Amino acid sequence: MRVIIVGAGQVGESIAADLSDAHDVVIVEQDPDRVEELNYSLDVLAVEGDGTNVSTLDEVDVADADMVIASTDDDETNIVICSTVKAVSDAFTIARVKNTEYLETWRRSTTAFGIDFMVCTYLQAAESIVRVVGLPAARDADLFADGRVEMAEFDVGPGSPLSGQTVAEADTYDSLTFAALVRDEEMLIPTGGTDIQAGDRLVVIGTPRSVRSFAGDVAPEEGVLSGEVVIIGGSEIGYHVARMLSERGISARLIEQDPDRARWLAEKLPDTMVMETDATDIEFLEREHVGDAEVVVAALDSDEKNLLASLLAERVGAERSVAVIDQADYVDLFEAVGIDVGVNPREVVAEEITRFTRDGGAENVALIENGRAEVLEIEITADSPLVGEPIRESIQSLPSDVVIGAITRGGEYVVPRGETVIQSGDHVVLFVDAEHADDVSARL
């Protein structure tokens, strides 16, 4: 595959490095020094130029490219690059953006801006933080449909209250679907009568809230976060972390210093307690018992402040700290000083784009059991065989190992039942055996 990457910052470079072993990678970058550096350090072709100019794109034979990844640090530039590419080429376009509004627009019509796949830095970073914070017991967890649907994999331990129950007994949640059960290397599609045994592994799909409650059923001891989360800094990342946590029913407090931003956050997050103050004020931290928090997430706009805030919070007694770290080089250093987990947004995005490039196709994919099965999110088009009939009927046309785990319609969660009718425009999260994954995703 011939891949063109525009913008060779940290993200572009990291993607290039990952893809260069299996693909032909061309980098377009404005900074001549950087171009020279990359030509030596990576097995790629780096070209100097402005990726928004069609002449530059012609120079790198964009018409023959299979994929173009726009990963400059500027949202609008990335959007213009993709639109320009679409005008002169059939290449698959991927854009990285920060502003979630652009992502919203793109989700309305997945051909918007000529972008085939859009990744939002802040959202990805937030999802990654929420995973770390929210479900310590899950072997694996992935969010779909803007974080409204979650897939998680749990081991049923010998002491788990679920062992010995049937699926029907264990499934006490409306908005949770048992997608698969792995026993002795064999993958079963569970029915209500299926017994759950110790040593089994369960794959469930549902609302983040029900998945979290279910984690408590599987492993009451260590399954879920029991205490409170304090988020320091109401940046975009801080906001999305708070939003996703509240969607999971985890109570959080969000501390933001700027009065206008604090007010905006409080309006957007009805279930989160927003406090307007400087989080490095020790007197405040003690008075509001921030030390009682189980996890402190530092999402301020500078790495140094995040380090300071996290250390202060741990000092007053917080158990764990997660910090957003913009400089990739600092991650190890900060973790050595005492921060438990450092999350680098650019690294997360680069991983996401790389993973997507490798998996191809579906909007969002999670691999299960080393690729033996997949959980896919697909936007249903009008000509899909699933549209218009109750699921009970329409599922007959698909292989028997397909499980419809969740549906979102206009941003609302819809519980999939036999009689549910899927509409065009719905997002469907489904579980499918890897054998049929390509076939199924093509037919839907």
Added chain:
Amino acid sequence: MSVRVDYRASLSLVGTVLKYLSVPLLLPVVVALAYGETLAPFLPTIAVTFLVGTALERLTPEPDIRAREGFLMVATTWLAVALVGTIPYLIEAHGIPLLVEPIHPESTLGNPANALFESMSGFTTTGATVLGNINVVDHTRGVMIWRQLTQWLGGMGIVVLAVAILPELSVGGAQLMDAEAPGPGIEKLTPKIAETARVLWGAYFVITVVEILLLYGLALAGMAGPNMDAYNAVAHGLTTMPTGGFSPQARSIEAFSAAVQWVIIPFMVIAGTNFALVWQAVAGSPRELLRDTEFRGYLGAMAVLTAILTGLLFTGGFAAGVPQGATFDADYLQQYATTLAGSLEPSLRHALFQAVSIVTTTGYASMDFDTWSAPAQYALLFAMFVGGSAGSTGGSVKVIRWIVVAKVIRRELFTSAHPEAVRPVRLGGNSLDDRAIRGILSFTLFYVTIFFLASFVLFLDAARAGVDFTVLEVISGAASTLGNVGPAFYRLGPMGSYLRFPDSSKLFMVGLMWAGRLEILPLLVCLTPEYWRR
């Protein structure tokens, strides 16, 4: 002192409104013709209204209405229509010298203060009355239907009606409607304000017609009791939707069957609902109605009040005896005390009817609630301060303001413990900005303050004139006129009247009703020197 308000522009628009007011005056003319009555009370009224209107209109050829002129225009319009509204009452009592003999010289409305009170009570949809004999024998049917019609015209708002039909108000119209419409701020349903006004009046008209047809249908089916006929169906249709409360029946809705009382209840509920919501519900999204915070609060307030009253009536919550000068006798008290105690339907019906009637500020009564025990009466007094929804025809404080007040109090309690917490006051999905909250808090406080001051003024005036009133009577009278409710307690009760007040008190209450209908500020702002000078 130079005047910075273009009062000519305001008066010119008032003139235009008056000119058009001569059109609805044709309804009593039609009624008078139908019943073979004299047209004397109405033809001169039409002539005077039209001429005064045209004369005022000539003050300025192209009135330019801005915020200040808007306040003045709205405030004077309501006084002007109330003044014009007295003419039929005065002619009925006095006739026209040399031309027309008095028709009913014994009418209490022959006293100009009484006539103005009745007229203002009508247009502001209060429903407090100073009529001595309420029937169509001591008054002509034409005059009695005019009394009903004043409420219907005042209900959705005379200025709103003007905005709907006068093209010259397309720009200043939103300002004017804002000054007149009940509740904080108006909702534009459509991009053009005239279209919004037309939608509101259209919905209002259609629902009124539906109610009239239902009431008449009950009469045809023989289920409405002996007093219901086409005349009464129209008369009550005209005063339910504006949450008015006037009735040509001395016994109000008690004069009709239980079926009629049940039919009127939902119409009072609709009348107290935000018309923008009603329109949206009819236009296709009825779920919005139940999701609306104010509508839920409104229903909740009525439900709680009904539950309390039903419990009280069911367990025999009636007065121990008949006080001197009461509007009921021992037989009446005995009859209700025995039929309601222990039987659910009548207890529920009368509790619900009175609760809805007072909360929506309609002021109908299905029985004389002066017979009720003190706690039940106190609950009704409390209800006078609730009021309908914003954007409805109801008066008083309005549910939405109380909801905001409650939420602000809760926020204050919370932020006392957590000073750094940021807690926007949410209504449904939106949050209110601090300016809007300040406006609502100050209005509510202002309203309560005016209520206390007004009660005090009425006490002093009654003492001066040597008329004895009970405390409950005076404060309920002040609350009832300020909130545009109508009936109060004891001798001011639903079967009584405000006749005993001295004329000076009546004129003061005309001011209360006027201020209450315009939600105080548009009227009061015109009385400040800053308004006129800088």
